[in-house]
Amino acid sequence: MRRAALLLLTLVTLAGCGATSNQEAAAGELAVERAAMHPGTIDLFVHNGTARRTTLAQVAIDSGFVGFSGPATAVAAGGDAVLTVPYPWVRGEGYTVKVITGDGATLDYRIDPQ
Amino acid sequence: MLCSLASAATAGVVRHGARAQAASSMPMPMKHDTAFMASLRGRTVDPKVNGFDPHAVIRDFDRGKTHRSATGRVVREFEIEALDKDIELAPGVTFPAWTYNGRVPGPTLRASEGDLLRIRFANGSQHPHSLHFHGIHAARVDGVPGAAAGVIAPGQTTTYEFVARPFGLHLYHCHAFPLAAHLARGLYGAFVVDPKDSRADADELVMVMNGFDTDADGENDIYAVNSIPFAYMARPVRVKRGELVRLYIANLTEYDPVNSFHVHANLFEYFPTGTSPFPSEYTDTVLQCQGQRGIAELRFEDPGRYMFHAHQSEFTELGWMGVFEVS
Numbered sequence: 001m002r003r004a005a006l007l008l009l010t011l012v013t014l015a016g017c018g019a020t021s022n023q024e025a026a027a028g029e030l031a032v033e034r035a036a037m038h039p040g041t042i043d044l045f046v047h048n049g050t051a052r053r054t055t056l057a058q059v060a061i062d063s064g065f066v067g068f069s070g071p072a073t074a075v076a077a078g079g080d081a082v083l084t085v086p087y088p089w090v091r092g093e094g095y096t097v098k099v100i101t102g103d104g105a106t107l108d109y110r111i112d113p114q
Numbered sequence: 115m116l117c118s119l120a121s122a123a124t125a126g127v128v129r130h131g132a133r134a135q136a137a138s139s140m141p142m143p144m145k146h147d148t149a150f151m152a153s154l155r156g157r158t159v160d161p162k163v164n165g166f167d168p169h170a171v172i173r174d175f176d177r178g179k180t181h182r183s184a185t186g187r188v189v190r191e192f193e194i195e196a197l198d199k200d201i202e203l204a205p206g207v208t209f210p211a212w213t214y215n216g217r218v219p220g221p222t223l224r225a226s227e228g229d230l231l232r233i234r235f236a237n238g239s240q241h242p243h244s245l246h247f248h249g250i251h252a253a254r255v256d257g258v259p260g261a262a263a264g265v266i267a268p269g270q271t272t273t274y275e276f277v278a279r280p281f282g283l284h285l286y287h288c289h290a291f292p293l294a295a296h297l298a299r300g301l302y303g304a305f306v307v308d309p310k311d312s313r314a315d316a317d318e319l320v321m322v323m324n325g326f327d328t329d330a331d332g333e334n335d336i337y338a339v340n341s342i343p344f345a346y347m348a349r350p351v352r353v354k355r356g357e358l359v360r361l362y363i364a365n366l367t368e369y370d371p372v373n374s375f376h377v378h379a380n381l382f383e384y385f386p387t388g389t390s391p392f393p394s395e396y397t398d399t400v401l402q403c404q405g406q407r408g409i410a411e412l413r414f415e416d417p418g419r420y421m422f423h424a425h426q427s428e429f430t431e432l433g434w435m436g437v438f439e440v441s
Contacts, residue, residue, distance in 0.1 A: 057206030060335075064431030065204075065343075098335070102206050104328030106335060 030054055032099060032109035037089060044068075044083040044097060046107065048075045055102035059085055061095055074102070158348035164201045166217035168338075168345040172319050175306065176221040180229075188229045190278070194220065196239040196266075196288070196301065203326055203336050204343050204433070212239055212288075212299035218341045219322040219366065220303030223286065225278040227310050233274045237266045243296065246289035247305060248405070251276035258289045265290045281309040282388035283362050283407045297404075298327055298368035300341070304407070306362060309391075316360035316411065317353055323365045323373040323402070323424070323434065334369050336433050337424065343433020346422075350439035355417050359438075362388075363400070364407035374401045375410070376425040377438070382412035399425050414440040 029049045036043040042061075048054050053074040059066050070083040089095060092113050099107040161167035178192040194214050201211045201218060214220025225231055235245050242265045246257035254262040255274045263272040288301035304320050324341055325334030336343050353359050361382070365373040376399040383393035384400055388409040400408060414420065423435040 055206055058204050060432065063428040065433070100204075100207055100328060100335060102208060104207055104209055104330075104335070106329040106331075 030101070030105070030107060032097060032107050035097070035109065035111050037111075037114060040086060040088065042085045042087050042089060042095075042097075042111070044085065044099065044109070046075065046081045046083060046099065048077060048079050048081075051077050053077060056081060056083060056099055057102045058100040059083060060098040060100070061085065061087055063096070063098075158345050159202045159205060159342050164217075164342075165199075168340040168342045169349060169351075171217065171219070171222075171340045172321065172346075172351065174222060174320070175224040175318075177224050178231075183230065188226065190225050190229045190231050192221075192223055192231070192233045193236075194233060194245060195236045196243040198239045198241070201300075201341070203328070203338075203341065207328060207336070209326055209328055210299070212241065212243070212296065212301050214301060214303055218300035218302075219324065220286070220301070222304045222306060222320045222362070224306040224308070226308045226312075227279055227281040229278045231274070231276055231278050234271065235266060235274065236271045237268050240268055241296075242267050242290050243288045243301060244290055245274055245286050247274070247276070247286045248284040249276075249282075249305065249307065250279050256289075257286075259291065278307045280389050281307045283307075283364065283409055284387075285364055285366070285405060285407060287366065294368050297366065298325075300324075302366040304362055304364050306388075313360070314358060316358040318360045318362065319351065320362045321364070321375070323363070323367055323375070325367045325370060325373075325429075327369060332369060334367070334432075337367070337373075337429040338433045339436065344435060346436025350419060350437040352439050352441065353414060355414055355440050357413065359412055359414070361410040361412075362407070363402070363410055365402035365404055367404060370404075370429075372401055372403050372426075373429065373434075374399060374425045375422065377410075377412070377422045378420045380412055380414060380420060382410040385409040385411070414438065417441050 031047060032044050033047050034045045046056060053076055055074045056070055059068045066085050066087060068083045068085045071081045075081045094113045095111040097109040178190040180188055180190050183189050197213050197216050199211055199213050199216055200208050203209050211218050237243050244257040244265045255276050259265050266272050284305040286303055286305050288296040290296050304322055321339040323339050326336045327333060328335045363375050367373045381396055381398045384395045384397060385393050386408045417440045420438045422438060423430040
């Protein structure tokens with residue numbers, strides 16, 4: 001629970017061509033704020049609302065590690081990052097996303113069925 | 115900016131515009147190596163970072179230092195130190211482990227049935243710890259609070275002395291409270307007691323199944339054998355066709371009630387706890403609760419690559435997966 005205060009579970013509603021509505025991260029939080037679905041890939045939008053640089057080290061979808069593209073360096077305090085995940089997502093199915101930071105904290109996010 | 119992004123999405127603005135707006139303040143992208151993808155591309159945690167290599171751990175047995183007592187009994191002495199140490203589990207993910215001798219799992223201690231064991235334990239951690247052995251021994255050396263030396267304070271030492279018995283595959287772990295925290299941080303290892311007449315020659319491998327709760331929420335985020343997820347995918351475990359392979363399999367996974375071992379395209383004879391010369395089962399999958407362990411023996415008939423993993427998909431895809439390369 002030591003890092004639980006850093007975590008935020010945001011709900012997302014998929015609409016249109018894949019952009020999502022979402023809740024913003026509260027001030028001081030590190031969170032996945034929204035997801036955008038594209039054919040064969042998922043973009044995860046992360047905001048670092050904390051006062052410290054953070055590395056986004058690993059991504060898991062539905063309890064399985066996945067490859068992704070993202071920032072080459074740590075995300076600065078107040079900064080944003082997009083993680084692009086190649087993933088064979090299926091219309092009508094929901095997904096759980098977990099981003100693991102360099103110090104092991106996890107950012108949980110739920111993608112509702114499109 | 116984030117507010118505007120959210121509003122734009124809600125208002126139906128196409129994603130490309132929103133992404134372009136966001137990208138202006140974002141770091142340049144690069145391809146990341148996840149544990150799984152890294153394994154497929156031949157990259158995993160650099161053993162130099164942690165000071166231990168899962169490929170060495172799998173065949174590493176600490177037989178201690180021996181001498182004969184006046185009565186002719188083998189006296190076998192081990193040195194174990196508890197140390198706090200950050201370890202890199204998956205590429206980029208650091209975990210504040212508690213270790214025995216700087217590694218997770220701790221050294222695989224090995225003795226013969228009937229040896230007199232003296233295990234000197236030094237607590238170099240900032241937290242109280244102990245050594246609790248499975249097997250048969252007196253209560254005074256059980257390594258639990260209230261039993262003789264009990265839990266050892268930081269900076270203190272003690273020596274556990276008992277006769278190794280019965281033959282089989284056993285364990286040792288910290289028994290300080292809260293138990294879950296001490297095991298989840300990495301304070302455990304395998305303890306092999308060989309029969310007096312020894313076992314048949316074999317290529318022997320130790321596989322300690324474990325998990326890591328990186329965010330301390332009471333659930334594991336990463337699974338492995340010998341701690342580093344996908345280490346044996348990135349670099350297969352090499353074995354010889356037709357040679358007897360003996361696997362010492364133990365489950366030290368905290369937080370999950372069970373773990374399992376499965377090998378592809380082959381079956382093995384399974385000896386629960388290794389305490390009988392007769393196998394209980396001929397199978398390709400075994401289930402173990404926490405603390406359960408057993409010996410599996412098999413010979414690969416054909417060359418090639420054979421996967422092994424937990425037969426729990428979540429554990430498998432979160433790191434507990436490897437490959438035997440038979441040649």
